[in-house]
Structure formats: structure tokens, C-alpha cells
Amino acid sequence: WWRPDLFDNEVIGFSKKTLAALEKLPRNASLKDITKEEKAKVIGITGSADTRKLCNLNLLRAKIEDKKKGLLDSLYEIFRITGYISQLMAKPSVENEEKLYNIAQLTGLFDRYERRFSRPSAKSLLWLLYKKTMDKGMDQVITTGENAAKCMTVHKAKGLEFPAVVVCSCIEGDFPLRYRARETICGIPIPPDMLKSKEPDMDEHLEEELRLFYVAITRAQDLLVITVPDKINVRKAKRSSFVKMIEEYVTETVDSDITMEKKYKQPKPVTTLSYSAVHAYKDCPFRYKINYVYGFVSPTEPMQRLGIIIHNVLQKVNWALQNDRNVTGEILKKFMEESWLPIAGKKTEENFRKQVFEHIKDYIAFARKEFKRIQCFEKPFTHIDGSLIMRGKVDLVAEDKSGKNVLVDFKAMKKEGIKKTGVEDQLGIYRHCLMDMKIDRMATYTFYDNQFTDFTYDEKATKRLLSDVTSGLLKESFPMKKDKTDCDACPYQFICAELPNG
């Protein structure tokens, strides 16, 4: 499958000269052995950038075959090799923005896939894609800006209203959609056990489409435009029977050029943030944009996985401590088994298991000694502050032996590393959001050295931080950070490196 025509696409972006050289090769020629410049020259590829790309793609291919690279990791590696993401970002346009949103969706999908299926296969990936499209989760592109036009499916528009709504392509076959029992996706048969138990029959399908049409036309507050093309390519199109049903209400039929006189005052936009988003924006607004505006998900590093595992085990341990249950070594092992996530490499995994066991044992001893009572753990909160909504989860609130309530954040690291995580801001924001709770102390518990570190609450600094971030977001200001010292640890460094000012 590693044939010349695979390389003729926008993502790889070979030059015309290289593509012409590839075209001269037999259709079934394999390019997998071209890992050196001399070999590329033999088949007529001489440009240094394209030679490098091809050699690196072949090295990546070998790693994928050896199962040394996961799906999401491989996708990022392709972008690293081809520079495709940077190219899209370097030329801002609606089309490129849309591509970035879609690629970001794909990274999220691959991430979910890898978390759920420890043994990747075409069948399980197909199942996830099928489920995702059925969930109607990938049917919306919202361009930024409060006055931007929003493009979405009718399903996604349920419950929303807009001053003007355009319902496109109201022709037979599109709206109502042509009836067909769904048995394939992109021509690939869906395994029978994955098909819905009952597909709707023709009448049910039409009723459902009519309900959907009703939803579509009732989203408009003032102006509803229904477009009915005469032709689709060369095929003559037939006006939808649904449009005929509402014909008596149509006030005007025009060919084009609809102008709107009325000015609409939009409500003040509301920003919803988590602490991680605030931290990302404060550290580097450009990274925030990649993560939270486009929605890119980066591959999880083994140490991050370890952090997730520790948090998962802690939930169970804190529940046991809160309910005065004994946590023996056997019970702890069971908690770990239930919370474990696959980590690459058997040796690394065994090592991690030992570490987690010891660290949690230390924490249990610490909690029994220092806390009188566990008030709550993994407590979700939503705090509304004018046009800002803060959401998050607090790791733990406990009453210490002197009767003070302490807000605790767990960190899977040593004490010396916590400064960099911006934990002071994090605890300050949590405390600010938990106004209804009496909090006397704020602290972190670092697992790798069993340390409890207190922090003081600076209310002014917390409010200033939230207001700075909110106003930056409202201005849609996403510059790259100037001080590049920590960029080496950023998963998007390969994007910035190719951009001006990067």
C-alpha cells in the first residue's frame, strides 16, 4: 500500500517535480526502502526538502510496522515531517481554519480511540467513527467571533435561535434525505453486530425528516431563507415536498442578493474556562489557541499517564478514608488494577506499578496522621462571575488535626517541580470559586517526595489573572509567548518552529 499515488496529496505537499518523478514509476512500485538521499536520487527525487520528507516518512512507516508508534503519535509525526499544520496556520483563510478545526477533531478522536482500545484494529477504529457520526458530534463548524455566521446541521441547531437562518438545498433526496437502510460507511460494510437493531422504515424516515425540517425552519427569529437549487451538477433537482407544504407562508421569492437592514445587538459573549485553560493562556496564548480554540489533543506522555493513574487510584483511596475503611495492600492493589491505563513497555509498566503502590501507601499514612476528616474529594464546581464561567474539580478538601479546612491539590511530582505548574494560581482560582465553603488553608501534596506545601491566598492577584485572561480572549489575542525557555517541552513546538516569529 506504500505506493507512489499515496504521496500525491496536500498533506505531504511534494513539489510538482517530485510528483512528476513519482508518476513515472510503475503503479505498484514500493517506496518503503528509500531512507537515504542516494536512493531517492535513483528514482528522480532531487529536492532536499522532498527527499527529507520521503526518507522520514519511510522511517516512520517502519516504526509503525514495528508497533513502536501509536496512532496519535504517528499522526503528529506526519505533521512534524510535512509541516502541514504550520502551512495552514501561516496562510489564514476560512478554508484553512476549517481544515485546522477538522484535524483537531481527528486528534481528539484518535486520542479517545487509543484510550479505549489497547489493541488497535481497523474494525475498532471503524466502530468508533461510526459511533461518533451517529452521536452527531462532528457536524458543526463554528467560526470564531460573535457575529460570525455559524454553520451546523439541524440536529446541532436544536434549541437554538438566530436572527437569520438559511436552510440549504431543500430538494428531494437532500431534505428529505433519500431513504436507504444504512449498511455501509464509505462503502465499507458495517459488521452485522454493529448495526442498530432496527432501521426505520420508509414512513418513519419521512416523519423524522419532516420533524427535522420543522426544527430547521423554526430556528429563525426574523428571516428564514430556503434555498432550492435548479440543478446539482448537471442533474436536475426537484423542489422538496416539504417546501411545497409551507409555500403559502413564503413572502418573497428572490434569485439572490438578500440584504438585511436591521442591526442585531448580540448578548455579551460568555467565556467558559477551566484552570488548565487559564494556565495555558497565561503561559502562551498561542498554545491556548491550538488546544482550546481549535481543540488539538496531543499524545499523552507516560509520565502524564502515571499522573492520571495516581488520580484515579486516589479517588478510591479517599473514598475509603472518608468512610473509615481499612486500605490493606490487597485492597490497594485492587484499586490500582481497576484504575490502570496501559503504558508502553512491560518493564516501564512494572516499574510504575511499584512506584504507584509505594507512593499511595505513603499518602495513606500521611492522611491518617494529618487529617481529622475528609470533607470532599473530586468535587466539581461551576462558578459564574459576570461573563466568565469557571469550571473544574477540586482534588480534596479535608479538615486537619487543628480543625482547619485545607484545600489540597495532588501533584505527581516532587516539591521542586510544582512552581512551574502555576499551582499558586490554580489553588487561588479554586478557592475563589468555592466561595460557599470555608477554606482556611491551601496546599499541595507531592507524591514523589511525600511533601505537603502550604500556599497563601492572594485574592487580588487571582481576580486580576481571571480578568486579564478573559479580556485577552474577548479580544481574540493569541500571540506566541516571547520567552521561549519552556518551548522544548511543548508538543506544538514543531508548529511554531515553522512559523514567522516562532
Ligand code: SF4
Ligand atoms: S512552542 Fe512555545 S510558543 Fe509555541 S505554542 Fe508551545 S509554548 Fe507557545
